[in-house]
Structures are given as structure tokens and as C-alpha cells.
Amino acid sequence: MYAAYLACTLLAVALTGSAAIANVIGHAYPKSQADKVRVDHKWILPFGLLLGAGAAGLLAGLAVPALGLLAAAGLVIYFLGALVAHLRVHDLSLGPWSLYFGACAAALVTTIAYR
Template sequence: MFAAYLAVTLLASVTNGFAAVANLVGHDYPRSQADKMGLPHSTMRPFGVLLALGALGLLAGFAVPVLGALAAGGLVLYFLVAFGAHLRARDYHFGGWAMFFSLAVAALALNLSYHG
């Protein structure tokens, strides 16, 4: 059980960390997604900060399990809101979203099941 918890949490942390960096440095992909959603580019930095905090919180969860659970729960909420934004913009390409959302849900489930 610990191996699954470790692997999924590390994978979720790394992927969200990369997404955070992409948002923070102003990479083209997050900008194009903001354009599709009708969001101003100024929202990319706060989204990057939220993703970075989620990634760091997942890692902190190895030392303080409640922080990991809270971070994973926050990421689940973040991606549910993102799903709503995609639906509102009538963008039905959910491949990337599904990967990030699934990792956040799996990290939350494994944290809760491993730590009881």
C-alpha cells in the first residue's frame, strides 16, 4: 500500500509542479487555455501559485499526513472548477483535465486509506 501511495503522490506532485511552472513563467499552453476559457492572462500566475501550493502540500503530506490530504482535496476542487470552466466555454477536450483530476483523486484516496 505504501508503494502505491508514494508513487501516485510523487507523480501527482511532479505533474502539478510542472503545470505550476508553466503557468508562472507564462508558457504558451496555459495562455492558449486561458484564451479558450475567456480568462485574462493575469489569472495565470494565481493559478500557478495554487498548483504549486498543491504540489508542495502533497509532498508535505509525507511528514504531516493531514497536509497531504488537504492539498489533494484542494487540487480535486481546483480541477472540478476547471471542468466547469471548460464546460462553460464549450471546450470538450478533457484528456489533460482527466489526467490531472484522476491523479488528485487517487492521491487523496491513497492518503486517506494509508493514514486511516
Template sequence: MFAAYVTVTIVAAVFTGSAAVTYLIGHAYPKAQLDMKRLPQSWGPVLGLVLAAGSVGLLIGIAVPVLGIVAAAGLVLYFVGAIGAHLRVGSRQLVGPGVFLAVSVAALVLALGRQ
């Protein structure tokens, strides 16, 4: 069970960490996503920092379980919000945020199972 937890946690951290980097370097894709969702461009770096904090929190959570639980729960909320933002503007591009949400939920469930 611990091996599954570590594997899923690392995958979730890599996914969210890579998304954080795209926001933080000002890549065109997250900018287009913000425009599509009618959100201000100034939110890009903030969302990138939230994703980065979640990613780092997941990794630290391997050693400090409560931090991993909090980070995973925060990421679940983030991606629920992302799906809500897509639905709000009528977007049906839900596979991306759905995959991120599923990985975050898996990390949360496995982190809770460690307790």
C-alpha cells in the same frame, strides 16, 4: 499500501508542479488556455501558485499526513473547476484536466487510506 501512496503522490506532485511552472513562467500554452476559457491573463500566475502550493503540499504530506490530504483535496477541487471551465465554453478537450483530476483523486484516496 504505503509504497503505492508515495508513488501516486510523487506522480501527482510532478504533474501539478510541471503545470505550475508553465503558468509561472508565462508559457504560451496556459495563456492560450486562459483565452479559450475567457479568463483574464492575470489569473495565470495565481493559478500557477495554487498548483505549486498543491504540489508542495502533496510532498510535505508524506511526512505530515493531514497536509497531504488537504493539498490533494484542494487539487481535486481545482481540477473539477478546470473541467467546469472547459464545459462552460463548450470545449471538449477534457482528457488533460481529466488525467490531472484522476491522479489527484488517487492521491487523495490513498492519503485518506493512510489514516
């Protein structure tokens, strides 16, 4: 069980960490997604910081289980909010969203199962 927990957690860290970096440095992809879901660009940096905090929390959860559990749950809630934003504007191209959400949900489930 530990191997699945570790793999899911590290995958979620890699994905959310890379998304956080893309948001913080002002990459074009988060800007295009913000335009697509009609979110002001001023929210890109705070979203990136939330993603970064989630990734850091998942990593910290390897040593402090409660932090990992909270971080995984927070990321799942974050991506559910992203789903609502996409559905609000009838954007059904949810491939990237499903990758990020699936990784974070798997991290949450394996954290609960392992701990």
C-alpha cells in the same frame, strides 16, 4: 498500500508542479488554455501559485499527513473548477484535464486509504 500512496502522490506532485512552473514562467500552453476558456491572463500566475502550493502540500504530506490530505483535496477542488470552466464554454477536449484530475484524485484516495 504505502507503495500505491507514494506513487500516486509523487505522480500528482510531478504533474501539478510542472503545470505550476508552466503557469509561473508564462508558457504558451496555459495562455492558450486561458484563451480557450475565456479567462483573463491575469489569473494565470495565481493559478500557478495555487498549483505550486498544492504540489508542495502533497510533498509535505509525506511527513505531515494532514497537509497532504488538505493539499490533495484542494487540488481535486481546483481541477473540478477547471472542469466547470471548460464545460462553461463547451470545450470537451478534456484529455489533459482528466490526466491531472485523475492523478490528484488518486493521491486523495490513496492518502485517505493509507492514513
